[in-house]
Amino acid sequence: MTLPTVAIAMQPERTRYVFTPELLSRLGDVARILDRQPMTEFGDERSQRLLGDAEILVTGWGAPFIDAAVLARAARLRLIVHAAGTIKGLVDESAFDAGIKVSHAAEANAVPVAEFTLAAVIFSGKQVFRFRDIYATDRGRERTQVLQGEAIGNYRRTVGIVGASRIGRRVIELLRLLDYRLLLHDPLVGESEACALKVEKVDLQTLMARSDIVSLHAPLLPETRHMIDARQLALMKDGATLINTARGALVDEAALIERLQSGAINAVIDVTHPEIPERSSPLYRMPNVFLTPHIAGAIGLERTRLGEMAVDEVGRFVQGRPLLFEVCKQDLGRMA
Missing domain, CATH: 3.40.50.720 (NAD(P)-binding Rossmann-like Domain)
Structure with a gap:
């Protein structure tokens, strides 16, 4: 042949x-x-x-x-x-x-993104980065011992998934193995499919308000650009975390920076818009931001x-x- x-x-x-x-x-x-x-x-x-x-x-x-x-x-x-x-x-x-x-090979590229997101969810719920910073500053355990007694950790935390994409679905599969309550916002997913995924289907406002951790997995389309704007960010609980491994332009970055500078929320950000933030961007230096250079996908x-x-x-x-x-x-x- x-x-x-x-x-x-x-x-x-x-x-x-x-x-x-x-x-x-x-x-x-x-x-x-x-x-x-x-x-x-x-x-x-x-x-x-x-x-x-x-x-x-x-x-x-x-x-x-x-x-x-x-x-x-x-x-x-x-x-x-x-x-x-x-x-x-x-x-x-x-x-x-x-x-x-x-x-x-998008399906293959989805695997490490989902793995990265799972790690980000777990570390966010356990406030690992906050513990790291306090421990490195104090070089003792007085404050970290007190922090361990606060209402933190991952048991029965509520995670909101925005977008039942191939990555979003993989993240749901991984989180279902653990003790999380899962919310989903995706206009293309009906109640029966949400039931099969074992998630609670909600609108975006409800998801933003109820979630301890919000993870973005929507495609960047004209109708999803800046879908996470100042109004949505204002709905997030104090101490909640936004994770973005999808596309930077899903989020109104100026509104996000303003909300982060207030100290009200945290963020794990792997993608930004522009792809590389300005050298003077506050994202590089805010203690409540964990910023990575688009590494969630296959490396x-x-x-x-x-x-x-x-x-x-x-x-x-x-x-x-x-x-x-x-x-x-x-x-x-x-x-x-």
């Missing part, structure tokens, strides 16, 4: 753990790899040659945008598999219009899951089996 041809497009430094030697060998068993050196642009002579020969294109972080002009140079292309999170922002509708199958060894999922999808396509993670044109409008 003649193997189909495959080209790779992504930042070369990202391939170290996405495509291990073992995974490249597996990919080579089901398709003929035209060049193991990934493309980082589509305009040079080498890339145009590879695009013209490729029947399968495996992409990843840093891949150039795929539009109608690119596809015009890829007449043999039948499949695009994105070995990273969402395909949104990488391909336009012309790929679907051309009948090219599209798949992505380091976690990236191998992405490569595994991509190679598995290529294998299914070559064997004529249905893709497990196929993306349809209508999915683009509601993706994160």
Whole structure:
């Protein structure tokens, strides 16, 4: 059997753990790899040659945008598999219009985000960062002993999940194993589905007011931009925590900073808008903020899951089996 041809497009430094030697060998068993050196642009002579020969294109972080002009140079292309999170922002509708199958590894990228969120929920409920700061300052345990007697901890705390996305659902699954009360706000989830998820479906205002910890997992769409604004933040309990591992623009950042500066709430923030805050941003120095540089998704060894999922999808396509993670044109409008 003649193997189909495959080209790779992504930042070369990202391939170290996405495509291990073992995974490249597996990919080579089901398709003929035209060049193991990934493309980082589509305009040079080498890339145009590879695009013209490729029947399968495996992409990843840093891949150039795929539009109608690119596809015009890829007449043999039948499949695009994105070995990273969402395909949104990488391909336009012309790929679907051309009948090219599209798949992505967003499901694999959801795993570390859910794990990160679980850790953030547990640490927030136990006020780990507050204990750390007090202990480091005092170098004794007088104040931390007193703090242990306050109404903190994770037993029967209320966690509000905003968005039953693939990540939101994974977070719900993890939290259900522990002693939390779970609220969900998602207009697309009905009562019967909420019952199946074992969560209480509520409106956003109710969730913000009742939750000890609020975790955001909604996609960034025109209607969700700044969905967490000053009014919603004002509803949060004193001492409550907002966790954002989704998209920075879901939150009105100016309103959030103002609420945080009052000391009324806490935040665990992995994503911001802009992606990197201004160097003078108060987010870097507020004691009630735990700020990380967009690391909840797959990093380091976690990236191998992405490569595994991509190679598995290529294998299914070559064997004529249905893709497990196929993306349809209508999915683009509601993706994160």
